[in-house]
Amino acid sequence: MGPGPRGPERLLGRAGLGPVAGCDEAGRGACAGPLVAAAAILEDGPAGRIEGLDDSKKLTPRARERCFERILERARAVAWVQIPARECDRLGIQEADIQALRRAVARLAVRPGYVISDGFPVDGLDCPGLGMWKGDATCACVAAASVVAKVVRDRIMVALDDELPGYGFAIHKGYGTAMHQERLNLLGPSPQHRLSYSNVAASARVHSS
Numbered sequence: 363m364g365p366g367p368r369g370p371e372r373l374l375g376r377a378g379l380g381p382v383a384g385c386d387e388a389g390r391g392a393c394a395g396p397l398v399a400a401a402a403i404l405e406d407g408p409a410g411r412i413e414g415l416d417d418s419k420k421l422t423p424r425a426r427e428r429c430f431e432r433i434l435e436r437a438r439a440v441a442w443v444q445i446p447a448r449e450c451d452r453l454g455i456q457e458a459d460i461q462a463l464r465r466a467v468a469r470l471a472v473r474p475g476y477v478i479s480d481g482f483p484v485d486g487l488d489c490p491g492l493g494m495w496k497g498d499a500t501c502a503c504v505a506a507a508s509v510v511a512k513v514v515r516d517r518i519m520v521a522l523d524d525e526l527p528g529y530g531f532a533i534h535k536g537y538g539t540a541m542h543q544e545r546l547n548l549l550g551p552s553p554q555h556r557l558s559y560s561n562v563a564a565s566a567r568v569h570s571s
Contacts, residue, residue: 368492370501374476375406381438383474384503385463385484388418388511390455394529394552395519395536397450399462400442400510401470401477402433404503406537412436415505417445417498418512430513433506438504442514451558460484466507480504526552 385401404410414425416569421429434440434480443465450458463484469478477484477491480498484491495506514534521534528549534542536554538561546555546562550569555562 368371370478371404371503372440372545378477379476380406380501381472381474382501383439383467383470383475383477384479384497384501384505384507384509385467386418386480386498386504386508387462388458388508388515388565389536390459390536391538392536392556393538393546393562394447394542394555395522395531396444396446396515397455397462398444398501398511398515399459399466400444400507400514401463401466401474402437402441402503402506402510403439403470403474404506405436409436409528410438410502411501412506415502415509417496417505418508420499421509426509426513426516429509433510437506439470439472440510441466441471442510443469444515444518447554447556450556454558455524461488478504480508515539522554526554 374382381403383403384399387399389395389397403571414429418426433454443462445458445462474489477487478497478501479493481493483493498508519535520532529545530541546565551562551566
């Protein structure tokens with residue numbers, strides 16, 4: 363069973379630090395496409411339970427889509443942002459990640475009293491927060507953010523597959539699979555590829571020579 367609206371969120375709420383937002387990203391390890399970050403605040407108590415919710419990596423695509431719709435229907439607030447590939451190159455992936463998470467939290471229609479992020483803490487927020495190891499498997503609000511970020515990014519990559527046919531974006535979603543590398547070697551980098559990644563840079567050198 364996945365995380366429920368308990369544990370850290372409940373403790374922080376009892377301490378007067380609610381509402382608690384969770385934030386997470388998708389696409390950090392991809393070499394093509396945007397980085398997408400999401401933030402979510404769930405309702406307290408039974409109203410905040412999202413059936414089937416879990417860390418997005420543990421869910422099938424169909425289960426993620428179901429959870430995504432339930433989160434949008436039942437969450438107190440949800441927001442997401444995307445950082446394009448070229449901005450990821452300019453900022454560096456760690457800074458792009460932090461900025462994306464920060465922007466997603468800032469877009470929430472409800473101001474959180476506390477923010478839990480998956481893994482590392484996010485600085486520059488206007489409220490306290492902490493980074494929690496495996497937060498997406500422990501905190502319901504972080505799990506919700508992970509599902510939203512993953513579903514939004516997957517939909518973007520499917521749309522990019524229509525715009526840039528041949529790379530297989532709808533299949534591998536921009537991650538460095540053998541299939542993706544084969545297409546990258548054949549076609550060269552697209553405008554959606556991150557040139558700061560070594561495999562993409564190597565392909566760019568070959569196709570520019």
